[in-house]
Amino acid sequence: MATLTAEGLNTGFLPTWCPGCGDFGIWKSLQGAFAKLGIGPDDGLVVYGVGCHGNMYDWMRMYGFPGLHGRTLPVAQGAKLANHTLPVVAVSGDGDCLGEGGNHFIHAAKRNPDITVIIHDNQVYGLTTGQASPTAKAGFKTKSTPDGATDEPVNPLALALVSGATFVARGFSGDFVGLTDLMAQAISHKGFSVLDVLQPCVTFDKIHTYQWYRQRLYKVADEGYQPTDKFKALEKALEWGDKIPVGVLYKEDKPTSEDREPALASAPLVTSPVQSAHWDDLLKEFI
Amino acid sequence: MMKSVTWKIAGEAGFGIMSSGIMLARAFTRAGYHVFADNDYPSLIRGGHNVVGVRIATSPFFGMNRDLHVLVALNAESVEKHTNELHEGSLVIFDPKDKDWQQGEVPQGVRLIPVPLRDIIASLNADAVMRNTITLGATVALFGAPFEHLSTVIHDQFIRKGQEVVDQNEKIAKAGYDYIHEHFPNETSLTLDAGTHTEKLAVVNGSEAVGLGAVRAGLKFAAIYPMTPINAIISFLADHAKEFQIVYKQPEDEIAGINMALGASVAGVRSMVATSGGGFALMVEGLSLAGMIEAPLVIDLGMRAGPATGMPTYTEQAELLFAIHAGHGEFQRIVLAPSDATEAFDLTVQAFHLADRYQVPVFVLTDKYLNESQWCIPVSYLQKPVTIDRGKLVTGDTGKADGEFLRYDPSPADGVSPRSIPGTKHGQYYANSYEHDGSGHMTDDAVKRKEMVDKRMRKVAAMAADMIPPSYVGDKDADITFVTWGTTRGPVTSAVELLQAQGKKAAVIYFPWIYPFPTDAAKTLFAKAKRLVDIEQNGTAQLAQLIRMETGIDIAEKIVKYDGRPFFPEEIVERVGENKT
Known part of the structure; x- marks a missing residue:
């Protein structure tokens, strides 16, 4: 059997992203993480939302569910409950996950399903040609905010932390090695893993460039930061400006959504037979 | 001696009115009778005016009629509210402490049965909320049945709470039973003929019937956001998830619900959602997704009176065209519409097979009247073997x-x-x-x-x-042929019997499989009819619209009802008479 490589997860379809798009780094890192973890094309499920990020499936050879805008997490949770031995990753965007799917994000976090969500966070709606996304920072000028965004941005990491996510991390699409490692950690973590990936939109955002991020990003691990304290994690999550932290901010072991389902104790639903042994007992309740 | 009696209990919410209906229904199915129970209540938890009706008969029947024989009034208001349903020979059970009703205050010929409910409760050191149990005992006595009909049901209902609770409830019910024998020994006008059926009957509501069908068909995953009138399926699935290896998940909203169900379906298990119109409106986007990815999915859409929040606890059949047309873009679907709990069970089993066989969403289109009424189904019917077909x-x-x-x-x-x-x-x-x-x-x-x-x-x-063809029941050369769907079939079928009793020839055509519309079979049946009357519970005659769209046949004569209450058979006979020129 051929060894699984990141290249083995290519489809032969060529990406349609803009040259230099931050999505390339996320795609390559995810392939790298799957290869590192030995997850082949038939072994996992990736659920995609709608947005530039969502086009990734066409060049990702892995069972895929490119669903509706905003609905990645409910699909991912349903699939995971149906087969909890299946690695399930949701590839989502800032608009997809925090705008259209904001409520799903909060509720996924509180349930702690063993799935990973990768948020492509670039502050804009790229596929609709450049409107402000929920993470757009105040003052950011876009097609929908010509005078600059006025609302407070959603902070995906802080929201994940207070909602109950058990693995919360931030990565950068310009750091292939670091991002691949973060993705592997996120997928390996048993519980709801949120990985917010900062990425430049080279077409609709001339401010937050690779250069802009590189000048500001620092790795929390380099400071000896331990991702075990939720309040410290929240402080890190709220840090934004001249210094922007990346790395694992929080990690906690807790029973997952699937652990708490008695029906899943012996086998995944997908292989558990139709139970008819208790049928007559059940009918007695109605007589 | 009576072959059919109708009993109602009325009072404020929170006084065991709903459970009284189920207990009485079970008591008499065990004794060999056919039963049906429906309810009428506002959307609140305490107070308000709640009513449960139970009809008990020696042979099978199709729902309620207007013939009220016993009214149990747990407060004075309940007598006032139901006075117009009382007639000569009706009995009213009431506590004189609510109001000491006298002849002259109720329609002529109504017989008053004062029972000192509060005094009996006080003498037995019981809680006032248990007054309903006294009236159950009194009812069994008035129907001339042995107390054991009731006591076995009380036992099974309360044994999980301990023998002490069983004993207390039995004692209270017996007090009501004995009170009638002691104080109204000559009140035998409502004595029932002996129950005749010998096979066991299960008493289930429509939601439970859908749940039973789903479990029997191998349902593994359900994501259902609470909404009247389908809440009973949530309790049913949640209570039995462990033994049947099912996951029931309460989603954050119906959008999540249908997407979770689609995730589970694509991952390989039979999955379903259940909701009412408002929740289904949120699911429409996901329905379109199901059509595009060709994922099998079963949707139990329990209609209630809309639009918007509407009258949440009242019934309507106004989402037929919504179910058929919902979704952006064009895609395939199947819509099944059970008329009673037996069909709800059967069509739900079928729905899962059809969803897998054709890889489409399949609707089980139910309504409040079906979901929240208690129906009886032969247990042997529920024990039929089911062969799972995953397509x-x-x-x-x-x-x-x-x-x-x-x-x-x-x-x-x-x-x-x-x-x-x-x-x-x-x-x-x-x-x-x-x-x-x-x-x-x-x-x-x-x-x-x-x-x-x-x-x-x-x-x-x-x-x-x-495809299940439309069903034709009644006289072959009928002068009046009703066309209907869903639960309206019950009262229409009774109306056909009433018309036949008047010497008229009548029939009913109804559609358990409603979409894709069985055009050829419908046309054949319509072609033979002398006078077609479309009858349904909505304001715009949606089935008639669908028939015109699919067959080009315009059923000009229509009887519609949209006040939230199901048809009475007598009402149909009256209205069809008014229509006749």
């Missing part, structure tokens, strides 16, 4: 080379392609919301688009093999 689901290695498996192979004549699930070796594909090619890759190529739409549309012709 073209591929299990195990597909044997194809990498990238060669065509989940959306456009070539099959029936439009249904083989389906792998994540984890299937050499089965990798994309369940793609975008238009896609055979392997699920996105395409907007004109030729491929047409090929894929054609493939999906071919399913409709293939479905003819499974």
Whole structure:
């Protein structure tokens, strides 16, 4: 059997992203993480939302569910409950996950399903040609905010932390090695893993460039930061400006959504037979 | 001696009115009678005016009629509210402490049965909320039945709470039973003929019937956001999830619900959602997704009086065209509409097979009247063996080379392609919301688009093999032929019997499978009819609209009702008489 490589997860379809798009780094890192973890094309499920990020499936050879805008997490949770031995990753965007799917994000976090969500966070709606996304920072000028965004941005990491996510991390699409490692950690973590990936939109955002991020990003691990304290994690999550932290901010072991389902104790639903042994007992309740 | 009696208990919410109906119904099914119970209540938890009606008969019947024999009034208001339903020979059980009703204050010939409910409760050191139990005992006595009919049900109802609770309830019920024998020994006008059926009957509400059908069909995953009138299916599935290895998940909203169910379906298990109109409105986006990715899914849509929040606890059949037309873009679906709990069970089982066989969403279109009424079904019927048919689901290695498996192979004549699930070796594909090619890759190529739409549309012709034709019941050369669907079938069938008793020839055509519309079979039946009368519980005669759209036949004569209350058979007979020129 051929060894699984990141290249083995290519489809032969060529990406349609803009040259230099931050999505390339996320795609390559995810392939790298799957290869590192030995997850082949038939072994996992990736659920995609709608947005530039969502086009990734066409060049990702892995069972895929490119669903509706905003609905990645409910699909991912349903699939995971149906087969909890299946690695399930949701590839989502800032608009997809925090705008259209904001409520799903909060509720996924509180349930702690063993799935990973990768948020492509670039502050804009790229596929609709450049409107402000929920993470757009105040003052950011876009097609929908010509005078600059006025609302407070959603902070995906802080929201994940207070909602109950058990693995919360931030990565950068310009750091292939670091991002691949973060993705592997996120997928390996048993519980709801949120990985917010900062990425430049080279077409609709001339401010937050690779250069802009590189000048500001620092790795929390380099400071000896331990991702075990939720309040410290929240402080890190709220840090934004001249210094922007990346790395694992929080990690906690807790029973997952699937652990708490008695029906899943012996086998995944997908292989558990139709139970008819208790049928007559059940009918007695109605007589 | 009576062959059929109708009993009502009325009072404020929170006084065990709903459970009284179920207990009385079970007591008499165990004794060999056929029963039916419905309810009428406002959307609140305490207070308000709640009513449960139970009809008990020696032979099978199709629902309630207007003939009220016993009214149990747990407060004075309940007598006032139901005075117009009382007639000569009706009995009213009441506590004189609420109001000491006298002849002259109720219609002539109504017989008053004062029972000192509060005094009995006080003498037994019981709680005032248990007054209903006294009246159950009194009722069994008035129907001339042995107390054991009731006591076995009390035992089974309360044994989980301990023998002490059973004993206390039995004592209270017995006090009511004895009170009637002691104080009204000559009140035998409502003595029932002996119950005649010998097979065991289960008493279930419509939601439970759908739940039973789902479990029997191998349901593994359900995501259901609470909403009247389908809440009973949530309790049913949650209570039995462990023994049947099912996951019931309460989603954050109906949008999440349908997407979770689709995730589970694509991952390989039978899955369903249940909701009412407002929740279904939120699911419409996901319904369209189901159509595009060809994921099997069962949707229990329990209609209630709308629009918007409407009258949440009242019944209506106003979402037929919504269910048929819901969704952006064109895609295939099946809509089944059970008329009673037996059909709800049966059609739910069928719905799961059809969803897998044709890889489409399948509706079980129910309503409040079906979901929250208590119906009886022969236990043997529920024990019929069910063979699970997963259609073209591929299990195990597909044997194809990498990238060669065509989940959306456009070539099959029936439009249904083989389906792998994540984890299937050499089965990798994309369940793609975008238009896609055979392997699920996105395409907007004109030729491929047409090929894929054609493939999906071919399913409709293939479905003819499974289509359930409309049913025709009644006189062959009927002068009046009713056309209806769903639960309106019950009162219409009773109306046909009433008309026949008047010497008229009548029949009913109803549609358990309503979409894709069984056009040819319907046309054949309509062609033979002398006078067609469309009858349904909505304001715009939606079935008649559908029939006109699908057959070109305009049923000019219509009887519609949209006050939230189901039809009475007598009302149908009156209205069809008014229509007749």
